Amino acid sequence: MTKTILAVDDSGSLRQMLSFSLKAAGYGVIEAVDGQDGLAKAKQQKVDLVLTDQNMPGMDGLSLIKALRAMQNYKNVPILMLTTESGDDMKAMGRAAGANGWLVKPFDPARLTEVVKKLIG
Amino acid sequence: MRPHESPTGELMNAQVVRLLSDVSVHGDQHLAEVERDLVQMDVLLDEAIKKLCASFMAIHQAVDRQQEALNGLLADGMSAPEQAARISALRAEIAEHVGAAVTGLQFQDMTSQLIGRMxxxxxxxxxxxxxxxANGAVLPESGDEALLAMLGDISDRVGARCSELAGSVRSTVNQRHMNSGDIELF
Known part of the structure; x- marks a missing residue:
């Protein structure tokens, strides 16, 4: 069965790129424009992995992770941050919020799909 | 004031304040233009990169279909082994270029973040x-102390606004190259 990934980013081109790369690797992709939209879509349909940006208008990535981790069916779903932020303090906050990994932009499609495959097969 | 006569302190203060007010009006006009152009640049960049992405993906899909056709020919034994090896090497080369292009095309995401900060x-x-x-509209009525107090008030307001801005402005982008970033699994 096709695994589904929720890609949350306020940049339309970045979502396009993520969608293209992940679909080419055989995954289904749901796109969300910010944390609030991501949360709404995660509630509508259970996804296998969440990939989220940090800096977004409205709800940011860390807040989205906290909200997802508070939901019973997202306690064990892998969540990856994909952001321009590379500071150790931000990474520590991501880890504390419940992220499973931190990817610094820009991403390389092959390396991204490798990580995703490692987490959800 | 008569010609060749120095302005009194109060008059001087009033002139300084008027000048400050003029500077603010002109400065504000220029900043509004720069702001408008930056926002417009962001819109155009976004539009351009979306079109580039769409074309790029269409090309990639066409190459994929071509590859499938070639695979079919290879499977039917219509190609020599060396040609098969060449096609396989080309496939790997195309995949590498596609990966590099997807990484490079992400520049818009970062420039957009920087424009937002600007x-x-x-x-x-x-x-x-x-x-x-705002202070220029209220001219101090007496001496240097009033002018100092007014400038102090401006400084306080600017300081308060800077503090507010520091809390709300988006993070900067420190990447110096469009190479893929680090990956860390927790």
Whole structure:
């Protein structure tokens, strides 16, 4: 069965790129424009992995992770941050919020799909 | 005041304040133009990169279909082994270029973040000019102390606005190259 990934980013081109790369690797992709939209879509349909940006208008990535981790069916779903932020303090906050990994932009499609495959097969 | 006569302290203060007010009005106009152009640049960049992405993906899909056709020919034994090896090497080469292009095309995401920050800082600078102009409308009536107090008030307002801005402005982008970033699994 096709695994589904929720890609949350306020940049339309970045979502396009993520969608293209992940679909080419055989995954289904749901796109969300910010944390609030991501949360709404995660509630509508259970996804296998969440990939989220940090800096977004409205709800940011860390807040989205906290909200997802508070939901019973997202306690064990892998969540990856994909952001321009590379500071150790931000990474520590991501880890504390419940992220499973931190990817610094820009991403390389092959390396991204490798990580995703490692987490959800 | 008669010609060749120095202005009194009060008159001088009033002139300084008027000048500050003029500076603020002109500065504000220029900043508004820069802000408008930055926002427009962001819109155009976004539009251009979306079109580039769409074309790029269409090309990639066409190459994929071509590859499938070639695979079919290979499977039917219509190609020599060396040709098969060549096609396989080309497939790997195309995949490598596609990966590099997807990484490079992400520049718009970062430039957009930087433009967003610039617009926020410009708004902060406009607030500075706004504070100058607001104070310019109320001319101090006596001496240097009044002028100092007015400038102190402007400084306080600007300082307060800077603090507000520091809390709300988006993070900067420190990447110096469009190479893929680090990956860390927790």
């Amino acid at each position: 617009v926020q800082h410009l708004a902060g600078l406009r607030d500075v000019f706004g504070a100058l102009d």
